[in-house]
Amino acid sequence: MTGRTRESTAKARFSALLLAVFAAIALVLAAIGIYGVMSYLVTQRTREIGIRIALGARSLDALKLVVRRGAALAGAGILIGATLALAATRALAALLRSGRAVVSGEAGRSGNLRGDRRRVGPGGPDGELPSGAARYLGGTLTGPAFGVAASHV
Secondary structure: OHHHHHHHHHHHHHHHHHHHHHHHHHHHHHHHHHHHHHHHHHHHOHHHHHHHHHOOOOHHHHHHHHHHHHHHHHHHHHHHHHHHHHHHHHHHHHHHHHOOEEEEOOHHHHOOOOOOEEEEEOOEOOOOOOOOHHHHHHHHOHHHHHHHHHHOO
């Protein structure tokens, strides 16, 4: 019984592992990108920070200056990413609700053995998804899209 269970879930486990690996790579790349941007910003303002400290500013003030600038950039990136993710989610949900694909010569997908063009929707020949499926699929796109957009700030 364990062998059958393992065989039946092998594809799902592999997909989950692949997704986890790519998510980890994306996280590392995002962290490297953020480090690079912050390093560049500090390098550009090195003279200004040095002059401020020479005139009596504390190191904490210089740190606040850098962190405030980084937080402003991160906030702008999150705002833009969330807006684009919401727009993409709505567009994909609308496509799932009313979009129709043209399938040509694929008997397995269209059920048409003659090979002529036939319009087939995402839910079958009538193009309708089960009730609530488009809403569900559209809602699940927000999370991953937001996460990816926010990680590239």
